[in-house]
Amino acid sequence: MSISISDVMNGLATQQVHGLILVLKKAKEYAEESNTDAATLLAARLHPDMHPLSWQLKATMETLTRGSARLNHAEVIDLTLDEADFDGLIARIEGLQQELLVLDSALLDQSEAESFDVPIGPGATMPMTGKEYLLKFVLPNFYFHLTTSYDLLRMSGVAVGKRDYMGVS
Amino acid sequence: MSISISDVMNGLATQQVHGLILVLKKAKEYAEESNTDAATLLAARLHPDMHPLSWQLKATMETLTRGSARLNHAEVIDLTLDEADFDGLIARIEGLQQELLVLDSALLDQSEAESFDVPIGPGATMPMTGKEYLLKFVLPNFYFHLTTSYDLLRMSGVAVGKRDYMGVS
Numbered sequence: 001m002s003i004s005i006s007d008v009m010n011g012l013a014t015q016q017v018h019g020l021i022l023v024l025k026k027a028k029e030y031a032e033e034s035n036t037d038a039a040t041l042l043a044a045r046l047h048p049d050m051h052p053l054s055w056q057l058k059a060t061m062e063t064l065t066r067g068s069a070r071l072n073h074a075e076v077i078d079l080t081l082d083e084a085d086f087d088g089l090i091a092r093i094e095g096l097q098q099e100l101l102v103l104d105s106a107l108l109d110q111s112e113a114e115s116f117d118v119p120i121g122p123g124a125t126m127p128m129t130g131k132e133y134l135l136k137f138v139l140p141n142f143y144f145h146l147t148t149s150y151d152l153l154r155m156s157g158v159a160v161g162k163r164d165y166m167g168v169s
Numbered sequence: 170m171s172i173s174i175s176d177v178m179n180g181l182a183t184q185q186v187h188g189l190i191l192v193l194k195k196a197k198e199y200a201e202e203s204n205t206d207a208a209t210l211l212a213a214r215l216h217p218d219m220h221p222l223s224w225q226l227k228a229t230m231e232t233l234t235r236g237s238a239r240l241n242h243a244e245v246i247d248l249t250l251d252e253a254d255f256d257g258l259i260a261r262i263e264g265l266q267q268e269l270l271v272l273d274s275a276l277l278d279q280s281e282a283e284s285f286d287v288p289i290g291p292g293a294t295m296p297m298t299g300k301e302y303l304l305k306f307v308l309p310n311f312y313f314h315l316t317t318s319y320d321l322l323r324m325s326g327v328a329v330g331k332r333d334y335m336g337v338s
C-alpha cells in the first residue's frame with residue numbers, strides 16, 4: 001500500500017470539489033438574502049490587477065480537468081466555465097466532479113513515471129514525470145485557486161467557514 | 170515506485186515553504202519601499218472576523234510541524250511563530266524548513282497505514298490512517314493557510330506573483 005495518483009485525484013474530486021460546492025451554495029444563499037447580484041460577487045478581486053472570482057473558479061476546475069487529461073494521455077483542452085449565476089455554476093461543477101470520479105484509475109496511475117512536457121508559461125514547457133506534475137504543479141495550482149475563491153467570498157461577507165472548505169459540513 | 174508520505178512532505182518543505190520565503194522577502198521589500206510597518210501588514214485580514222496574516226503564517230507552518238510530528242509518533246506541540254518583523258519571520262521559517270527536511274523518511278512512510286486520532290475540533294477526534302491524515306487534513310489545511318497568507322499580502326499591495334507562490338522564482 002502506498003499513495004497513488006488516482007488516490008490523490010479522487011480525493012480532490014470527492015472532498016475538495018464537494019467543499020467548493022458547499023461554499024458556492026452558501027454564496028447563493030448570501031446573494032439571495034442580501035439582494036446582491038451574483039455578478040457582483042463573481043467580479044470580486046483581491047487587488048485591481050488580480051483575476052476575479054469567476055476566473056478563479058474556472059482555474060480551480062481547469063487545473064483538475066487539464067491535469068487528469070494530461071495524466072491520461074487524453075486531449076488537454078481549455079475548460080469553459082462561464083455560468084453567470086450560482087445555480088448554473090454549481091450544476092456545472094457537479095457535472096465536472098462526476099467526470100473526474102469515473103476516470104480510469106489504472107491509466108492515471110501508470111502515468112506516475114512517464115514523462116510529460118508541461119507548459120509553465122508562454123512558449124515554455126518543462127519535462128516532468130506524472131508524479132512530479134501532480135505534486136509540484138497540479139496540487140499547488142488547484143489549492144491556490146480553490147482557496148482564493150473561498151477567500152474572495154469570505155471577504156465579500158459570505159458566511160463560509162473552514163468546515164465548508166474542508167468538505168465536512 | 171509510487172508516492173510516499175515523505176515525498177509529499179519533503180516536496181512541501183522544499184517547494185512551497187521556499188515559495189513562502191520568497192513571498193515574505195517581497196513583503197519585506199514592500200514594507201521598506203512604501204514605509205509601511207510590518208505590524209500593519211501582519212494585521213491584514215480578509216474580513217474583520219477572520220484571522221490576520223500573522224496567524225495565517227503560524228497556521229501554515231504549524232500544519233507541517235504538527236503533521237510531521239504526528240506521523241513520526243513524536244510529541245505534537247503548538248508552534249510558536251510570533252516574530253514581529255519580516256527578517257525574524259523569514260529566519261524562523263527557514264529554521265523550521267531545515268527541521269522538516271531532515272525528518273526520518275522511513276519513519277514518516279511507515280505511518281501510512283497506521284491509525285491516528287486526529288483532533289478535528291473542540292473535544293473531537295477522528296481516527297485516520299497516516300495516508301488519510303496527509304491527504305484529507307494536512308494538505309488542504311497547509312495550502313489553505315499558505316494561499317491565504319499570499320492573498321493577504323497581494324491584497325495589501327505587495328508585488329508577489331504566482332511564480333513566487335510556486336517557489337520557482
